[in-house]
Amino acid sequence: MNTRERILRAAGECFAESGFDGASTRQIAERSGVNKALIHYHFKTKEELFFGVFDDYYRRLIGALVDSLELEGTFEQRFAALIDSYVAFLAANRDLGCVIQWEASGGKNIERVVAQMVPLFQRGIELIEERHPLTKEGDLAASQLLLSFYGMIVTYFVHTPLFERLLGIDPLSDDALQRRKTHLRRMLSITLQQLELRPPEPRAPSPSGTEEEPNR
Amino acid sequence: MNTRERILRAAGECFAESGFDGASTRQIAERSGVNKALIHYHFKTKEELFFGVFDDYYRRLIGALVDSLELEGTFEQRFAALIDSYVAFLAANRDLGCVIQWEASGGKNIERVVAQMVPLFQRGIELIEERHPLTKEGDLAASQLLLSFYGMIVTYFVHTPLFERLLGIDPLSDDALQRRKTHLRRMLSITLQQLELRPPEPRAPSPSGTEEEPNR
């Protein structure tokens, strides 16, 4: 492993543990076993080092997700494959998942997260609405569903240290990961099952609002 | 508002934005409009200031959740009330939600998070298993369900800056919050609906495990 990769790897760990401000270049240098000045040689500034970690992460994440999107099968099978890919990727790159969490929650590099995530999310919303027109509005709107499954997945990995003490097991063990995947597939299954039906209990007290936009 | 409270409020904002290491006492002093040395007068160290923010947060959160747990009604109504309480609390205290996120993801104060969260989660698991024996194992285990709803809720608020650009609306507006609550209630409804049935597809190859404990 060359110097640049060793720095990137150590930087990912440090940024995940302490955030951008909290991680110091000296700490990153020490963990990667290189001289401190080498960080500023390979990456001009600490910020560009962060971008290096960040872009490398999204390059690999998007690669993994796109691969799973191209699989054949029913909608549910493809969506389940997407979930599995995300889970597998985060299980192998938890540090980087934490970095995104830091930035998405209001870091100064939020625009860089947005630029990567927005196309992914909008493609997901299109896919869902295309297959299930009921998700264009209502309490199972595609955007709400995506946010929910996104939250179910990432929280499991970001909060791993908490859940480890909570459940008394290692949430990243093969066994626990398999159970989490099975649960998520089941949640997907019962959600899609609802979308095959008309809304069962139209409690919404909006008698006039019955406008419909067929395809727009 | 006295000095101590102003410091606590500003500290919560700074810790949420930059993490424990990234937030500086000078920044906190400036934002709260007090002299820098006053922070070390009212709170001996930066760490104790953090604990002050942290404990104050959990004191109020647990108070809000316990209140909702004492409401009358069906299991679904009480669970929905719990979700609503959590959503309302995070909507009003997003900063502090981010602080917990930082620590739960591996901060140095993880033990303090664990001490507060474990009793809450275990009480939740007990309540679910007591009402729905099916959740004692399988792909809708109570722990998995709690983790999922926890993730659906907290991610919405921690990732608010991301979702704001994603959806083109303010996720903390009354309208958006109401829609999120409605969605979460619907997700709860269709999940509990599954628990009223025998597992529809008993793929689990455990034919012997049919023990039942009626009330215990």
Added chain:
DNA sequence: CGAAGATTTAGGCGATCGGTTAAGGCGATC
């Protein structure tokens, strides 16, 4: 009032921060 205690202030401490500098190794090319 005046003593006593609580609160607030300016200023400075050593340590660490991100980043720079100038001087080496070191292999490839001529």
Added chain:
DNA sequence: GATCGCCTTAACCGATCGCCTAAATCTTCG
């Protein structure tokens, strides 16, 4: 062997960090 370009090193810079000290100000009460 000399030269060049890439990589690495120790030493150092000004700025900022958490924290402390001593004096000033405010509050309380006999």
